[in-house]
Amino acid sequence: MLIVAERINSSRKRIANAISERDASFIQTEALVQAKAGSDYIDVNAGSFRDEAECLKWLVDVVQDVTDIPLCLDSANPDALSRVIPVVKKPPMINSINLKPSRLEPILPLVVDYKAKVIALCESESIMAATTDAKIDIAAGLVEKVTARGIPLDDLYIDPLIFPLATNSRSALASLEAIERIRKEFPGVHTICGLTNVSHGLPNRKLVNRTFLITALARGLDSAILDPSDKELYSALKAALIILGQDEYCLEYIHAYREGRLG
């Protein structure tokens, strides 16, 4: 199970403020909290700034000053990515590509050159895939494009996209089915998902988000973009891993319990 820690995202007001004010200590605290809670990658996003490349480079520098956990460069802007990636110390994850040529063509060479992992969204020039079949069609296109560049499938993390249940009662089911089919039809490819979109417009959003995570894990999801310092979410994740036979002798679960990390 691979965890991408999501909190350093400029769509959050406190993060945007910290970036504006170049408050390194606030960002570094966020990084360390997530590192301690359990992160494989720390996402950094400055997408809400006009000078995104400069802000993202600053984020990368301040986070790398306090932790050696690799970074997930979260940008839809190929130019920002290409300017920032040279200063990244460890092979990063790039978040994200999709099937749009304007994004795919300039970013794939960066994935190759920097031996990066890459998150690929099930969306193309014309659609954001909402049905299972549409998600699988785009996943097939992504696998083809990535393979053609010689990128190992093990470095590809396909995000099936998840739309709010409040507007479509079958949206989560389509994502779950896609996760299962991607693993079966494209062996070796990983699946990844954010959790917050599913609950948009519903009460008790965190309950819905963590329940979705558990169902997705049960259908084969092997990585997620989440906040590992959310104790109830982290507990749900740890419990799901013992149930799914991915925590031999329940050692990780018991360890997390003893450290007080289970809610």
Next chain:
Amino acid sequence: MLIVAERINSSRKRIANAISERDASFIQTEALVQAKAGSDYIDVNAGSFRDEAECLKWLVDVVQDVTDIPLCLDSANPDALSRVIPVVKKPPMINSINLKPSRLEPILPLVVDYKAKVIALCESESIMAATTDAKIDIAAGLVEKVTARGIPLDDLYIDPLIFPLATNSRSALASLEAIERIRKEFPGVHTICGLTNVSHGLPNRKLVNRTFLITALARGLDSAILDPSDKELYSALKAALIILGQDEYCLEYIHAYREGRLG
């Protein structure tokens, strides 16, 4: 989703005491709490008493006095079942049969005569099925026996059994795989499961139990034996049902939220 409410079970000390003392009001409160929380059947168990038939009959009478929710007669004793079932007002569920002839042969005629639903455990004379294949083998035997008597498959609820994760890290996975395969290989048959065994010997048992429920629902479980008045468990169930597309427009979920039934 069918819920069998589990609390009126003589393995619980307070229930055993209430049965011993013929404390009808205590039992009736338990019945009403579960009825209000959301139950399709109310389980009644007097299995820890030597005069089980008499105690079970008393339980049936006192519960039927306060609610018309149908009962799930929980006994491994064909003699007790045959003596009690005539006083049951609505077609009950019988909990349970297995492949042992000593249990199967006398109980199946009761299922037929009283148009009961029946829970069938994946165990035989020689084994309690621990692997997926063993569970499926026994499930096939159960389907054959039940079909031979003309019992509709819609009345059959197969329990794949779940053993503690603390002693076998793959025990839950075997049950999840069995749930999925039973639904695929025996269309029309239901699956059911208790939740408490999975967490035996682990810390934070309720977290593990409700996480197991969500994973099982994600793999196709369509009924469960549980305590619907456990607010966190009930919340997990309701959230899972919206995610799995089984709650059109999230109406049930939002209704439960408005009634304060989500934790």
